[in-house]
Structures are given as structure tokens and as C-alpha cells.
Amino acid sequence: MTPHATPVGGRLWTPSVQLLSGILGISLIVMLWRFVFGLGATTALNDGYPLGLWIAFDVVTGTALACGGYGVAILVYVLNKGRYHPMVRPALLTSALGYTLAAIGVNLDLGRWYLVWKVPLYFWHWNFNSALLEVALCIMAYMVVLWIELSPAFFEKFQDSPIGSLRRVSRAALPILEKASLWIIALGLLLPTMHQSSLGTLMLLAGARLHPLWNTPILPLLFLISCVSMGYAMVVFESAFSSIAFKRTPEIKMLAGLAGAMVPILYVFAALRFADLAWRGRLGLLFAGDGRSVLAALEFVLFLAPTVMLATRARRHDLGNLVRAAMVMMFAGALYRFDTYLVAFTPGAHWSYFPSVQEILVTLGLVSVELIAYILIVKTFPILAGHPAAAERQAV
Amino acid sequence: MGISRRAALQGMVLGGASVAGAATASAAERPEAPSDAVGLLYDTTLCIGCKTCVVACQDANGLPRDPAGIDAKYDAPVDLSAKTKNVIKLYVEGGKRSFVKVQCMHCVDPACTSACMLGALQKREHGIVSYDPALCVGCRYCEVACPYNVPRFEFAKATPKIVKCELCRTRLAEGREPACSEVCPRKAVIFGKRSDLLKEAKRRLAASPGKYVPKVFGETDGGGTQVLYLSHVPFEKLGFPTLGDESTPSLLRSIQHSVYRGFAAPAALYAVLGMVMLRNRRAGPGGEP
Ligand code: SF4
Ligand code: SF4
Ligand code: SF4
Numbered sequence: 001m002t003p004h005a006t007p008v009g010g011r012l013w014t015p016s017v018q019l020l021s022g023i024l025g026i027s028l029i030v031m032l033w034r035f036v037f038g039l040g041a042t043t044a045l046n047d048g049y050p051l052g053l054w055i056a057f058d059v060v061t062g063t064a065l066a067c068g069g070y071g072v073a074i075l076v077y078v079l080n081k082g083r084y085h086p087m088v089r090p091a092l093l094t095s096a097l098g099y100t101l102a103a104i105g106v107n108l109d110l111g112r113w114y115l116v117w118k119v120p121l122y123f124w125h126w127n128f129n130s131a132l133l134e135v136a137l138c139i140m141a142y143m144v145v146l147w148i149e150l151s152p153a154f155f156e157k158f159q160d161s162p163i164g165s166l167r168r169v170s171r172a173a174l175p176i177l178e179k180a181s182l183w184i185i186a187l188g189l190l191l192p193t194m195h196q197s198s199l200g201t202l203m204l205l206a207g208a209r210l211h212p213l214w215n216t217p218i219l220p221l222l223f224l225i226s227c228v229s230m231g232y233a234m235v236v237f238e239s240a241f242s243s244i245a246f247k248r249t250p251e252i253k254m255l256a257g258l259a260g261a262m263v264p265i266l267y268v269f270a271a272l273r274f275a276d277l278a279w280r281g282r283l284g285l286l287f288a289g290d291g292r293s294v295l296a297a298l299e300f301v302l303f304l305a306p307t308v309m310l311a312t313r314a315r316r317h318d319l320g321n322l323v324r325a326a327m328v329m330m331f332a333g334a335l336y337r338f339d340t341y342l343v344a345f346t347p348g349a350h351w352s353y354f355p356s357v358q359e360i361l362v363t364l365g366l367v368s369v370e371l372i373a374y375i376l377i378v379k380t381f382p383i384l385a386g387h388p389a390a391a392e393r394q395a396v
Numbered sequence: 397m398g399i400s401r402r403a404a405l406q407g408m409v410l411g412g413a414s415v416a417g418a419a420t421a422s423a424a425e426r427p428e429a430p431s432d433a434v435g436l437l438y439d440t441t442l443c444i445g446c447k448t449c450v451v452a453c454q455d456a457n458g459l460p461r462d463p464a465g466i467d468a469k470y471d472a473p474v475d476l477s478a479k480t481k482n483v484i485k486l487y488v489e490g491g492k493r494s495f496v497k498v499q500c501m502h503c504v505d506p507a508c509t510s511a512c513m514l515g516a517l518q519k520r521e522h523g524i525v526s527y528d529p530a531l532c533v534g535c536r537y538c539e540v541a542c543p544y545n546v547p548r549f550e551f552a553k554a555t556p557k558i559v560k561c562e563l564c565r566t567r568l569a570e571g572r573e574p575a576c577s578e579v580c581p582r583k584a585v586i587f588g589k590r591s592d593l594l595k596e597a598k599r600r601l602a603a604s605p606g607k608y609v610p611k612v613f614g615e616t617d618g619g620g621t622q623v624l625y626l627s628h629v630p631f632e633k634l635g636f637p638t639l640g641d642e643s644t645p646s647l648l649r650s651i652q653h654s655v656y657r658g659f660a661a662p663a664a665l666y667a668v669l670g671m672v673m674l675r676n677r678r679a680g681p682g683g684e685p
Binding site for chain 2: 077119187207
């Protein structure tokens, strides 16, 4: 697959990993608290706002940020831009971790999580009208697909393992995976196309209770486009992070190329969103001056700002600028999703929601676990391309 | 860009476009109430706000009292909740006032059942929207979906359930009528077949012109409901949402069905993607140096 990928190596139990583990520890206690005493005791959720931070961030935003694998796969395998190949594995890793964490987040949020196994198994009860069912099944399947896509990285390491059985399994698995890879990758393109758009369909069922600034039949399309821009942004961010944290030469050329691809996507998103508001005669709402209009306008600014930041070749080749643009892009997509799921939902003036400290702690814990896993995996397995740096010079 | 690669991109764009296009198309299916559908008819001009039905509902459903007030000694639920499936509210505006009974509307094409992954909420016998906790994972998507904000969730429990009126289906199975309609001293809420209730509502409208807002709420609203209302004050004032004649689920079905009909579109997209990649692999990495 990626011939040049090598483990980063170096110490595993570093101060950053220790700090992240501390945060994770606190969040594990809160999770236990949630399972023993229930959602009411730990969250600010209520019958007006039944969905909160865990869904809007961990699942809806988290999986979109984890669409780097999807975005890079489109580039490499569909558009056949082979030069981006070294980005595939790191992107797949962040995607696999992101989706796994989202799956854990869902289970924390489900009131009756102990019955969740029935969702994939009770197929004769499947309600095909439920956008949520489609999202749930696709996310489960895609999580498995991502780990399979990534598994050669693990088997490559294990094929030289001193443990005989592990060595044999790895050597047997690699050629099979190589043969099947194409159809697995195709599945890895199909599933996100389906469920990322369905994440948009999902909120449409709220009907009149979804604010007209966000309530549009093209919500699925907007969700699909924004997940690509967020995924690319995540890849850029992750590459820059790795190059700084693990002292590797950043792949500026590749990142600049990606950045060039992102600009038209952002334009298309903003143009569609604007045209849709105009078409439905809702443009005036953008200037209503209330909180919702300010947020919707801010979305436009955030989606369009990176197109300016990345307008020239020189700016696209400036690493600092790339990282800043990527952060704006991630924030833009995150805000759009938060707005659609929380701000646009109008159950009535007497209801309110702001995440509880416990909800925030759990979310921080999930992010920590993701970072810990990322650091440990790239140090141990061949994920990143380039030359391993000397252990003592690594920052993380 | 190779032909087939373009085809794959087109496939992906088309997937998105059909999502957008379908939304403007007309509804795929517009369900009717089943012929044996039952429901309630509530008339604001008859209700005196005695709340007997509220207590009867608590008893019939094994729900606790829901005290409120300064010393919490009044059984006075202020809204539907995990303890209350039926509540009487009072709306006052200027000189006009009206009571209104709030419970599940038993929609003809319910958003809650359309949301529910395994059909824990489902239209079962007599079109009653009933709940089977064995199929509920507690996702609360039904709460997001219901335009009347009816389903409530036991947030306070570690093993919570959804709580909502099921039209006293266990009493109906025993040949009894719902508790709320049975105890009402003024027959402000009556139980019957939906078609009969609709006829009765129209008879009342015709018999006393000017007494009511000339409309039976639930005849067509949001695709229609099995619980019907007559009111002497505008329905918006009583807290009813303004819904079109088409249900939100029927609009969404038209989106989803055109994209996923028989899973043809995803299967086609999958095949095209695979073929493009096969071609790319044979051709070797191209496009640029
Ligand atoms: S009123 Fe709400 S809970 Fe009742 S059937 Fe309609 S959508 Fe479902
Ligand atoms: S909370 Fe239960 S009843 Fe409501 S949609 Fe989810 S699974 Fe269905
Ligand atoms: S039908 Fe039964 S459950 Fe529903 S409001 Fe009346 S008494 Fe309560």
C-alpha cells in the first residue's frame, strides 16, 4: 500500500499522553456516573431539547471531521491523483478513530443503550423510513470498513512479530486484503456518501420546528459537501500537527494541493446555501438581527474566509497559513452542524439547553482518547510517511 | 479525466442532486387513517377544566400524582411529562379564555413512528400509536420529530422509557373506553371511530354557526390526526402548531425513496466506484507527476 510509511518510534508514556490520560480518567468517572444514575443526573438534556452536545459534537461534527479518509480516498482512488497516496493512511487512522469515538458517544447518549445490539440484528423490525436507522447502520459498517482499510498497517508490523501465530495470521491476511482492497475502498466511499447526507435528512423530520434559515430540502446535500471540506481540513491539520509534533518535514506540496481542492468546495457550499435561501425567499432572515441570523451569517463568513486565505499560490504554500485556514474550515463546518442540530431546533420559548459540565467532561475525554490512540499508533505502526525523527527531539 | 472516472463523480453528484430534486416532487404516498381508526373528539366549549380526566388518566396508566403549587400539595401537572400523559391547560387572552386538553394526537401519518429505528413506536390496532419498550433504544429521535412535542422521556431513570398516551389500548382490549372520555362529566371529550367523530364535529359546526372557529383541527392538519378538536378560540392561541395538509414524513419519504428506492442507487454507485478504481489501478497512478 504505502511503501514509505514507517513507525515514528520513541517513548510512549510522554507528558502529553499522561496529561490526556488524566482528562480521560476524570471523564471515565463521569461516564460511570451517567450509566448508574441516568441521563437526567448528568446532562442538561430535557424533553424540549432531547439531543445535545454528545450528538451534535461527538457524532454529527465528529464523524464529519473524520471524513478525511473519505476525502482523500476520493482524490486518490476516484480522481486517481496518486501523489496524495502518502496521506491515505494517516487520514484513515483519524477517520477510524473518529468514527469509533462517535460510536462510543452514541452509546453514552442512548437512554436504553443496553438494547442497542438489537439495531443491527433485528433486521425484520428495521424501519426503512427512519433516517436514523440508515445513519446508525452505515456508521457501524463504515467503522468496520475503516479498520479493515487500515489493517495492513498493523499486519505489516506484525508479520515480523516474534509471536508465531500473529506472524502467520498477518502474512496470510496481507495478500487477501490487497486483493479485496478495491471493493473495500469502494464501500468506504459509498457508506459516507449515504450517511453523511442522511445526517442532514435526519433533522428535516423536525418539520416546522426546524428554523427556516436551516430548514431546506437540500440539507442532505449541504451536509455531504460540508463533510468533505471538514475532512480535508482535518487532514491538513493532522499533517501539520504530525510534522510539528514528530519533527517531520511537512508535506507542503501535497497540503497546498489539497488546499487548492478545498476552495471550490467551499464556494459551492456557500453558493448553494445562499441560492437556497434566496429561492425559498428567506434571505431576509439573514438580516433579522437576532441571534440565529448572526450565527447563520457567521457561517457564511467562516465558509468563505478560507477561500481568501488560500487564494494565492504563495499563501497555499505557507504552512502557518494553511493550518489557520484549516482551523477556520473545521470551525465553519462544526458551527453549521451545531446550528442545524441545536440552534435551528425550536421546541418553544419555554425550553432551553446548555451542556452540563459532565457532558463537556465526557466530550473532552473522548477527544483525549482519540489523541492518545493516534499518538500511540503512529509511534508503533507504519502510518506516517517520511523519516522517523530521533526520539528525544519529539515534542509529543 | 477518464470517462468512467467522470461517471463516478457524476454518480456522486447525482446522488446529491436527486436528494434535492425529489424534495420538490410531490409526495410519494399520503396515507389515510385505517377504516377502523378510533380517536377522541374534544370540544373547548364543553370543557369546564375540572381535570377529572387528568386524574383518571394517571390511575388508568399506573402513573403517580404530579404535584405542583406552593406547598406541592395539588395534583396539578403543568405540562406533559414522564409522569403525565394527559393535561388540561388554560389559555387566557384579553376577555377570551379556553381550556384545552393535551395528549398524543395519534397522527394518521406520525412523525414519531417514522423516526423510530425498530418501530418501538408504531401504528398498531385501530391506528393507535403505541409503544413497545422492548424495541426502544432511547434515542429520543421521536421527541425531535413529533410536531406536538408529545413523547416524553424518563430522564430521571437509569433504565428510562418513552411516556405517551396510547389511547388506553389495554382498556380498549378489555372492551372499555379510554379513562379520560369515560369520566368526563360534560362529555367534552368523547371516544369513538374517527369517521364518526369527524361527522359529529361537522354536525356541531353546522348546528351552531359562529360558535366555533370553522374548522375541525386534525381533519387534515399535518396529514390528519385521530384525535380531533373543536374550539371557540383560534387554534394557534391554544398552542397548536400551524401545519400544512401534508405530513413531514410523507415529504421525507419522497426524498429517501427516490435516492434509495430498492437500494438501486447505492448499489449502482458502488459498482461504478469499484469499476473506476479497477481502471485506475490498471492504468497506474496518473493525472500528474
Ligand atoms: S402526536 Fe406526536 S407522538 Fe402522537 S402520534 Fe403524532 S407524532 Fe406521534
Ligand atoms: S426513543 Fe425509543 S421510541 Fe423514541 S424513536 Fe428512539 S427508539 Fe423509538
Ligand atoms: S386515552 Fe388514556 S392515556 Fe390517553 S389521555 Fe385519555 S386516559 Fe390518558
